[in-house]
Amino acid sequence: MSRPVSLTTRLTLLFILVSSSVLLGLAWVLHTAVERHFLEMDRGLLESKIVVLERLVKRPPEKGELAALQGAVEAMFRSDPELKVFVETADGRAILAPAEPLFPRERLRERASGTQPNLLSWWKDGSRYRALVKTVQPETPDFAPLIVAAAINIDHHEQFLVRYGNTLSVFIPFAAFLSGLLGWRAARRGLVPLRLIEERAASVTASELSQRLPEEAVPRELTGLAHELNCMLDRLEEAFRRLSNFSSDLAHEMRTPVSNLLTQTQVVLSRSRSASEYQEVLASSAEELDRLSRVISDMLFLAKAENGVSIPSIQALDLHEEIADLFEFYDALAEEEGVTLSSSGRAVIHGNRLMLRRALSNLLSNALRHSRPGGHVGVFIRDRNGAVELTVENEGETIPAEELPRLFDRFYRGDPARSREDTAGVGLGLAITHALIHAHAGTIRAESGNGVTRFVVELPRSAPMPDD
The missing domain is CATH 3.30.450.20 (PAS domain)
Structure with a gap:
């Protein structure tokens, strides 16, 4: 070619x-x-x-x-x-x-x-x-x-x-050649900003994503291009940062159970043990393996979600009934924590029952886990502008505003130093919820203030058609 x-x-x-x-x-x-x-x-x-x-x-x-x-x-x-x-x-x-x-x-x-x-x-x-x-x-x-x-x-x-025609027959080719020469020089000078963009773009590497194109140093016609390229570099830098954090978090989550398994195995193998001791170690290992299995399953689901999770089947769902069923499931846990559950409002949407129930279950589980003892967890369903708004709120510690956008990041649990093990989860629940809501063409956001944290979900009444 x-x-x-x-x-x-x-x-x-x-x-x-x-x-x-x-x-x-x-x-x-x-x-x-x-x-x-x-x-x-x-x-x-x-x-x-x-x-x-x-x-x-x-x-x-x-x-x-x-x-x-x-x-x-x-x-x-x-x-x-x-x-x-x-x-x-x-x-x-x-x-x-x-x-x-x-x-x-x-x-x-x-x-x-x-x-x-x-x-x-x-x-x-x-x-x-x-x-x-x-x-x-x-x-x-x-x-x-x-x-x-x-x-x-x-x-x-x-x-x-x-004579006039002969003069023109000589002058016109010469003038055209001279115009082409001057045009070549003008084009070379006019394309200098493009070469500057090329040089800056060539300096961008995976380890040096902070370079940006000089929007103020390029002509007006190229300002839009430079701006869009800078926006692309911002997205790439953010993606690389998230990928780096994800790799670090994944290594941390996998290291703990693997380290526990290795330590227990080495200790058991150091000398002969009784059958009951072997059974105790195997039971502890099964717990760690179960944790690893949940992490791997959740990560596989998120990997599919990033490439466009599909909705296998769609049916009409009464959100009030779905919330009532989930309340029955979490009633024992709420009673143990001294937390009261309540819901209000009704709405019918179209979506996949299992996927939406998992998303709502994650929100309720998260609300119960972070609610103060004797507190209250409420679910409110409203019809707003042709869409359905579902709010899950709990009483607990206020989440700083700068942390709210990161709540849906994988493995994020509000403790960057990872100084405390949270056995109730591995930090993937809200990331999975975000993917499930997005698959139904909906949105989710977090709000926190005055000791109350809310997760607001907006869903259309009709979900996207399932893929064949």
Whole structure:
């Protein structure tokens, strides 16, 4: 596959094409204007001669007077040696004519119709002539009209136009080449900001994502491109940061159970043990393996969600009934913690029962786990702007505002130092909930203040169609 032509080359060729077109158009306009000028100049000269000649032949001469008339014409036009005159009667008899046959008599008769003078041009013996021909009515009523013509040699006009054309044929290619050269230089200078963007983009690596393109140093036409590239770099930097944090968190979550398993196994293998001791160690190992299994299952689900989790089936769901079923499941835990449960509102949406129940279960479990003893967990269902809003709130410690956006990050549990083990979960519940709500074309956000934390879910009444 051939490599595309560079932008500099394209601009240079465009400069050459445009300049050549403009110069050719200008040359044609000037050539036409010069030719028209010569035509008007010749017409003015010939009209003045026709007027004089018409005055001389108003009275038709007798045969004996032709010599005198010829002499009078020659004397009158002696200052114009290039001027040739011709007078012919209607029956084709020449009254005045040059010694050599110069005038095309048939064409003169054709152009002499009417009383207005007409221009005529022709070639004769390698020279070009232009004439003005007119029909003159003599003063004698019974005398037929006369055809009167005055002609001049316009070789000097033709020579000027030829020289003019030759000059343009040399100047236009030179000017087009010069325009292309200047256009190439202008394109090179004009594309400097693109090369600056290229250099900055080349300096961006996985370990150096802080580089940004200089939006203020590029032309206005490239500001949008630079801004969008900077936004892309911001997203990449954030993605790399999240990926790095995820790798660190995943290593931490996997290290603890693996370390426990390894330590217990080494201790047990250090000497012989009784059957009850082996059973105790195996039971402890099963707990750690169960924790690892849950982490791996949740991570597999999130990996699928990031590539677009599909909804296997859709059905109508009464959110009030779903919440009531979940309350029955968590009633024992709530009673143990001294937390009261309540719900209000009703709404019917369309979605997948298992997926939405898991999302709501995660929210209730999170609310119960972080609610203060003797507190209250409430679920409120509202119809808002054609969508369904479901709020889960609990009474507990206020979450700092800067931590709220990170609650849906994987493994985030509000303790960056990881100084405390939380056996109730591994920090994936809210991330899974976010993925499930997003799969139903919904949104979820967290709010916290005055000892109350809320998770607000907005769901459309109709979920996306399931994939086949």
